[in-house]
Amino acid sequence: MASKLRVNQIEPIGGVPTGGGGGIIQVKNTTVTGGSTLTLSSAWVDSELTCSITPLSASNKILISMSATGEGNAANQQRFGYRIKRAISDGATSYLVGDTAGDRTLLTGLTGDLTDNATTTASSFSFSNYFDAPATISAVTYTIQFTYENAAGNGTYYLNRQVTNTDAAATGKYISWMTLMEVSG
Numbered sequence: 001m002a003s004k005l006r007v008n009q010i011e012p013i014g015g016v017p018t019g020g021g022g023g024i025i026q027v028k029n030t031t032v033t034g035g036s037t038l039t040l041s042s043a044w045v046d047s048e049l050t051c052s053i054t055p056l057s058a059s060n061k062i063l064i065s066m067s068a069t070g071e072g073n074a075a076n077q078q079r080f081g082y083r084i085k086r087a088i089s090d091g092a093t094s095y096l097v098g099d100t101a102g103d104r105t106l107l108t109g110l111t112g113d114l115t116d117n118a119t120t121t122a123s124s125f126s127f128s129n130y131f132d133a134p135a136t137i138s139a140v141t142y143t144i145q146f147t148y149e150n151a152a153g154n155g156t157y158y159l160n161r162q163v164t165n166t167d168a169a170a171t172g173k174y175i176s177w178m179t180l181m182e183v184s185g
Helices: none
Strands: 024-032 036-040 045-053 061-072 080-088 093-096 123-132 140-148 155-159 176-183
Touching (some): 024 045, 036 045, 036 140, 045 061, 045 155, 061 080, 080 123, 140 176
Antiparallel strands (some): 036 155, 045 140, 061 123, 061 155, 061 176, 080 093, 080 140
C-alpha cells in the first residue's frame, strides 16, 4: 500500500517571514509549438499564448514568465507591440502595461527592434518574474495580445516562424511559452 503525505502549509524552520509569503503554491504552463498567423486588422488581437490559474487565496501573487519568437511582415519590428491581458472569470478585464501618458499606446513591450534583415530573421522577446496581484480566488486568464503600429495599422505577425514559411534549413520553427506560478502572499 502506497503512503501519501498531504499538508496545507509547510513552514520554514526559521518560521514564516515577516509579512508572510514566499512559497510556490501551484504552477501552470502553456507551450505553443505550432506556427500561427495573426492578422492585426483590429487594434489588439489575442494569440495562442494564453494560460489560466485559479489562486487559492486573494492575498497571493501570480509570478508570470513568458518567452516568444516570431516575425512581423515589416522591416521595422518595432512596429509590432504586445500587451498582457488579464481576464478574471467574474468579468473584470485589465492590462499589464505602462502608465498612461497623453495619447501614447500602452504596451507591455515590443516584439523586436530595427535591424537590416528584420523581414528574414525572427526575433525573440520575453519577460520574466513579473508579479501580479489579481486579488481574487476566481480563475484568472493571462493572454498575450499583439498590435501593429500602436493599434492603428494593419500588419501580420507570425508566431513561432518567419514570414518566409518555406521548408528550408535557412528558415526556423520556434517554441513559445507562458508560465504562471502562484506565490503565497
